[in-house]
Amino acid sequence: MAVVFIVIGGVTIWDTFDYADEDSYAFPRAIAGAMIVFSIVLITWNFIRPQIPDKTLPGSTPRRVGLVIAMLGAAFLMPTLGFVLSGLISFGAILGLAMYDPWTRFRLIIYPISGAAIVVGFYVLFSKVFLVPLPVGVLFSG
Amino acid sequence: MNSLSHLLEALSLFHILLALGGVIAGTVVGSLPGLTATMAVAVLIPLTFSMAPASALILMGAIYTGAIYGGAYSAILLNTPGTPSAIATTFDGYPMAKRGDGDLAITLACIASVCGGLVGAVALLMLAPPLANVALAFGPVEYFWLAVFGLTLIAALSQGNLLKGLIGGCFGLLLSCIGIAEVSADVRLTFGSYTLLGGIEVVSALIGLYCVPVLIDLVATPDRHLKVETESRGYRLKEALSVSWRGKFNLLRSSVVGTLVGILPGAGGSVAGLVAYSEARRVGHEPERFGKGAPEGIQATESANNATVGGGFIPTLVLGIPGTPPDAVILGALLIQGVRTGPNLFTEHGSIVYVFIWGLLLATILMLPTGLLIGRYAYRFIVTVPKALLVPTVAFLTLIGSYAIRNNPADVVIMIILGVIGWILGRFGFSASPIVLGLILGSIAEQGFVQGWKIGVATGSVAAQFFARPISVGIVLFIFLSLFSPILLAKLRARRGFSSAD
Numbered sequence: 001m002a003v004v005f006i007v008i009g010g011v012t013i014w015d016t017f018d019y020a021d022e023d024s025y026a027f028p029r030a031i032a033g034a035m036i037v038f039s040i041v042l043i044t045w046n047f048i049r050p051q052i053p054d055k056t057l058p059g060s061t062p063r064r065v066g067l068v069i070a071m072l073g074a075a076f077l078m079p080t081l082g083f084v085l086s087g088l089i090s091f092g093a094i095l096g097l098a099m100y101d102p103w104t105r106f107r108l109i110i111y112p113i114s115g116a117a118i119v120v121g122f123y124v125l126f127s128k129v130f131l132v133p134l135p136v137g138v139l140f141s142g
Numbered sequence: 143m144n145s146l147s148h149l150l151e152a153l154s155l156f157h158i159l160l161a162l163g164g165v166i167a168g169t170v171v172g173s174l175p176g177l178t179a180t181m182a183v184a185v186l187i188p189l190t191f192s193m194a195p196a197s198a199l200i201l202m203g204a205i206y207t208g209a210i211y212g213g214a215y216s217a218i219l220l221n222t223p224g225t226p227s228a229i230a231t232t233f234d235g236y237p238m239a240k241r242g243d244g245d246l247a248i249t250l251a252c253i254a255s256v257c258g259g260l261v262g263a264v265a266l267l268m269l270a271p272p273l274a275n276v277a278l279a280f281g282p283v284e285y286f287w288l289a290v291f292g293l294t295l296i297a298a299l300s301q302g303n304l305l306k307g308l309i310g311g312c313f314g315l316l317l318s319c320i321g322i323a324e325v326s327a328d329v330r331l332t333f334g335s336y337t338l339l340g341g342i343e344v345v346s347a348l349i350g351l352y353c354v355p356v357l358i359d360l361v362a363t364p365d366r367h368l369k370v371e372t373e374s375r376g377y378r379l380k381e382a383l384s385v386s387w388r389g390k391f392n393l394l395r396s397s398v399v400g401t402l403v404g405i406l407p408g409a410g411g412s413v414a415g416l417v418a419y420s421e422a423r424r425v426g427h428e429p430e431r432f433g434k435g436a437p438e439g440i441q442a443t444e445s446a447n448n449a450t451v452g453g454g455f456i457p458t459l460v461l462g463i464p465g466t467p468p469d470a471v472i473l474g475a476l477l478i479q480g481v482r483t484g485p486n487l488f489t490e491h492g493s494i495v496y497v498f499i500w501g502l503l504l505a506t507i508l509m510l511p512t513g514l515l516i517g518r519y520a521y522r523f524i525v526t527v528p529k530a531l532l533v534p535t536v537a538f539l540t541l542i543g544s545y546a547i548r549n550n551p552a553d554v555v556i557m558i559i560l561g562v563i564g565w566i567l568g569r570f571g572f573s574a575s576p577i578v579l580g581l582i583l584g585s586i587a588e589q590g591f592v593q594g595w596k597i598g599v600a601t602g603s604v605a606a607q608f609f610a611r612p613i614s615v616g617i618v619l620f621i622f623l624s625l626f627s628p629i630l631l632a633k634l635r636a637r638r639g640f641s642s643a644d
Binding site for chain 2: 002061107123126
């Protein structure tokens with residue numbers, strides 16, 4: 001991971017050569033340089049005193065990936081489907097991913113209704129009370 | 143009109159209801175990640191247009207103070223600061239909640255917020271004009287050193303691996319450089335992307351780096367989110383009062399820090415909380431407990447950030463310079479009301495100012511019962527709602543909260559990507575807090591440094607500009623104390639332990 005930060009630092013310094021004003025590049029160059037130095041020291045330290053990394057990852061990786069995909073999907077679908085519909089879809093998807101209890105008839109009814117109430121409730125709160133212009137969606141706009 | 147008549151006017155039924163309603167509304171809004179105190183005040187300002195100026199100020203002040211406190215709920219229960227002022231509350235609040243003391247943490251936050259708010263309001267009442275001169279004494283260099291002082295907290299937050307903390311801090315500082323440079327307007331680190339021209343929005347980054355990693359791990363296992371005691375322990379008010387009394391000097395010191403930082407335009411509650419936390423840790427008897435669920439950490443941050451409410455009003459009312467972003471919104475509302483701020487405000491419009499200050503004190507006191515009640519329900523909701531509903535609800539809140547800041551879906555995408563990055567970095571031992579510190583303090587540090595450098599070059603001595611100004615010298619001393627006193631104290635303790643063993 002320290003190598004990644006060295007690369008980030010290098011790319012930052014490379015980008016600063018395009019800046020017109022020295023006031024623009026002084027700070028990022030200094031910080032990127034410091035980051036590279038700290039990363040090299042960290043690599044050296046780990047070389048001198050190697051630590052065995054804990055590679056175990058408890059829990060379900062597919063659920064983790066699914067969560068990120070569901071959230072990104074909501075963000076990308078928002079302009080097209082509108083906030084409510086994309087929110088309902090992602091809420092349902094994440095509900096399924098986070099469900100570890102068996103689906104009973106009660107849960108099959110209550111959970112989706114609760115989810116819909118939460119999505120619509122927050123939509124009303126943000127759009128009507130806080131006057132945040134939430135996207136209606138290209139498909140539904142007049 | 144004398145003080146008693148101002149107080150009596152502030153205690154009218156209408157003003158009491160305004161204060162109560164404002165605190166409740168502000169607390170609820172502040173608890174939602176993505177909705178800041180600034181937004182809370184801005185949205186409710188139109189309600190004040192038909193009110194008298196004093197009443198309008200009481201409502202806005204109550205909303206502001208409630209919103210700053212409300213940010214503690216999600217900071218403690220979800221590891222996501224509801225407002226940027228509550229960043230430092232996550233350091234100890236969330237660990238307390240994880241070990242089953244979330245109810246105590248919320249009550250402690252409430253008491254600390256009330257204490258801080260009262261100190262800030264009293265400072266506004268008694269010392270506004272002289273304290274306003276402090277704001278004028280702070281130049282770019284002082285802001286730079288203040289930001290560096292805040293960044294020294296990285297060392298405190300990186301227990302066990304200072305190098306990773308410093309790397310994370312540098313990464314956060316670079317994130318703050320993305321977009322258009324403040325001083326010279328160069329486009330930096332956008333790599334041709336129009337989306338990044340606006341930079342990384344701080345609140346989106348906060349939500350992403352703090353909340354998304356928690357969600358990623360929550361969804362992966364069937365374990366409960368927080369440890370919950372089987373028997374109900376109520377508000378744990380007696381316990382919290384006892385802890386607060388033991389930490390009374392911490393509360394007072396942090397409140398004073400918050401008031402002074404609130405006076406500085408542009409600093410805000412986030413800087414106040416970080417500075418107060420750093421000081422509390424430095425002078426604490428057991429600094430190693432900080433970051434692992436130390437109640438003193440919550441006391442320091444919550445008292446400091448609520449003290450900025452009163453402190454921020456000082457330059458706003460006396461100089462017409464907003465101390466914090468919500469003060470800028472309130473200043474606009476005052477101009478619409480026809481109230482001209484300035485040094486003469488306290489003499490020419492004393493009735494407005496003093497009724498407002500008494501109203502702010504009233505709102506702060508009312509925050510205690512309302513905060514305890516709302517906090518209890520928030521805690522019970524978080525610990526009792528099934529995980530299958532909690533995770534999508536919080537995820538949905540992060541989406542809507544990060545969108546609401548600039549009405550930009552790109553902020554939502556950036557929030558999620560930063561969250562994934564934060565989770566990956568967490569797996570390699572890099573904490574999110576130094577990154578967030580760097581992001582928040584980066585622009586303050588850079589602007590102060592560049593402007594100070596330019597002034598130094600123009601006056602012929604850069605060194606004198608940075609190291610000879612009295613306030614700068616004081617802050618630099620604090621920086622050295624903050625960095626080296628833990629090491630010195632540890633060596634002293636080891637030597638004492640060694641000699642007593644002999």
